Amino acid sequence: MYAVKSSFPLFHTTLPNSTTPIHRLRQQSSLLTTSVIRLSAQMRVDILSESLPFIQRFRGKTVVVKYGGAAMKSPELQASVVNDLVLLACVGLRPILVHGGGTEINTWLIRLGIEPQFLNGLRVTDAATMEVVEMVLVGKVNKTLVSLINRAGATAVGLSGKDARLLTARPNSKDLGFVGEISRVDSAILRPLLEAGHIPVIASVASDKTGQGYNVNADTAAGEIAAAVRAEKLILLTDVVGILGDRDDPGSLVKEVTIKGIKKMVRDGKIAGGMIPKVNCCVRSIAQGIHTASIIDGRVPHSLLLEILTDEGVGTMITG
Known part of the structure; x- marks a missing residue:
């Protein structure tokens, strides 16, 4: 027999050699398994305890999450996002999920x-493209997400911006066709849903x-x-x-930046293309009273929980 000490006290044990009786092997295997279970349980309890201040901070507060991009493509990441959303609802947050579906729209087009x-x-949207957009977003993606959230144990209600005149739009520009700005x-x-x-x-x-989509x-x-419901936080999962x-x-991720810093980065050409609508909506929402807005990597498992329930966060947080 020979002894091996581990940095984990639960694993401080004596490992068997080839002459160890089979019943001793079984006993030691059982001990090791029990130790792993105990360690895992302790880690889970520690993590939950460390989350308490963040849960207390956000309890009863509304958080608006925009969901799209790569996190929507992978079934595993989709399940992760849905489970995180349900967990946040269970500990007292009031999440609202706003979704796109660009990849699937492209596939159908x-x-x-x-x-x-x-x-x-921004997507150039003629009449034919608009039909596809509505079919995919309202007829497919929305129903799928509602079903996944309901199966995960929460109660989701599917809506579009057209329902109950939630969103009223005006044309953005002639070059974009049926792309709307929210008026x-x-x-x-x-x-009442929240x-x-x-x-x-x-x-x-x-x-x-007039009812034009x-x-x-x-x-x-x-x-x-987020601005309309006076949300505590806006999160863009991208x-x-x-x-x-x-x-x-x-590797040059900016962890935190002010509105002033964002505007300078845009002027300097450091932010361009598809990031411009994202930073613009964050800046505008903060100007209307949202405390913070974050752009985070939806490809990271449980990025939503990392952003809300830890100090480190994941991605970039924009403040006033």
């Missing part, structure tokens, strides 16, 4: 022989005063909804690590 086009990070948010439909403990799941389409950027929709100080260096 290509199947129909329509080439996806973008201008300054008004009527959050009356959301408040008070009842339900999770609103909102597809980012809207209509104007518009494709609305999901980041923008999330930001305006497929980038956050805002980079150098766009060519993934």
